Amino acid sequence: MAAAMNSLYLLRGPICIRAFNFIKSINQTAQIQHNAFIRRPLQFRRVLSSIRATSDEELAASAAAANADSGAPTIFDKIISKEIPCSIVYEDESVLAFRDISPQAPVHVLIIPKQRDGLTQLGKAEKRHEVILGQLLHAAKIVAEKEGISDGFRIVINSGASACQSVYHLHLHVLGGRQMKWPPG
Ligand code: AMP
Secondary structure, eight states: OHHHHHHHHHHHHHHHHHHHHHHHHHHHHHHHHHIIIIIHHHHHHHHHHHHHHHHHHHHHHHHHHTTTTSOOOOHHHHHHTTSSOOOEEEEOSSEEEEEOSSOSSSEEEEEEESSOTTOSSGGGOOGGGHHHHHHHHHHHHHHHHHHTOTTSEEEEOOOSGGGTOOSSSOOEEEEESSOOOSSOO
16 A cells, blocks of 8 residues: 555656646647637737728728819818818918817827918929918928927828828828827828
8 A cells, every 4th residue: 555655656746747738738728719719800800990991091082082173162161261160279361270170199280271272282282382381381380389299290291092181172280299100101
């Protein structure tokens, strides 16, 4: 009996190792199943939703581009005429700066020329537009000061469908209040 107990005692180490390995293999199997059934579909859903969001923006941009040169008024004309409300940040005789309805940063302000004068997009700018283009940039600097983001801000101008422009009245986006990333999307 003592000899049997002795050999059991000696076997205890290998038995423990085998038991440990067995439990480890169950754990690994569970982890693989977790990855396959929980994590992968989650990652897959995230990728899918980002593709959907991108194509929504691209679809809206290409729909807007179809009317780009029609000369039809845009939503910004209604903002200028105060037909629809907006939150004005800065205004002078030439430009209007107001908060974007769908902000992409803590500070997201749009600056537009009050007279579109053919400036549906930056790609249509002509020599005669030099003054207003300078005024828009100068207004961006004033907006950055007013919003307290002079130490770091970004100006974006989307020009054309492949840049996802959705409103065909030239506008500058002034973005700030968070760390900007590079390259942009
Ligand atoms: P873009 O895609 O460069 O043409 O930018 C157009 C911007 O106008 C988008 O960021 C929209 O969120 C913004 N926007 C559209 N309608 C309004 C509105 N009524 N008030 C403020 N911003 C607007």
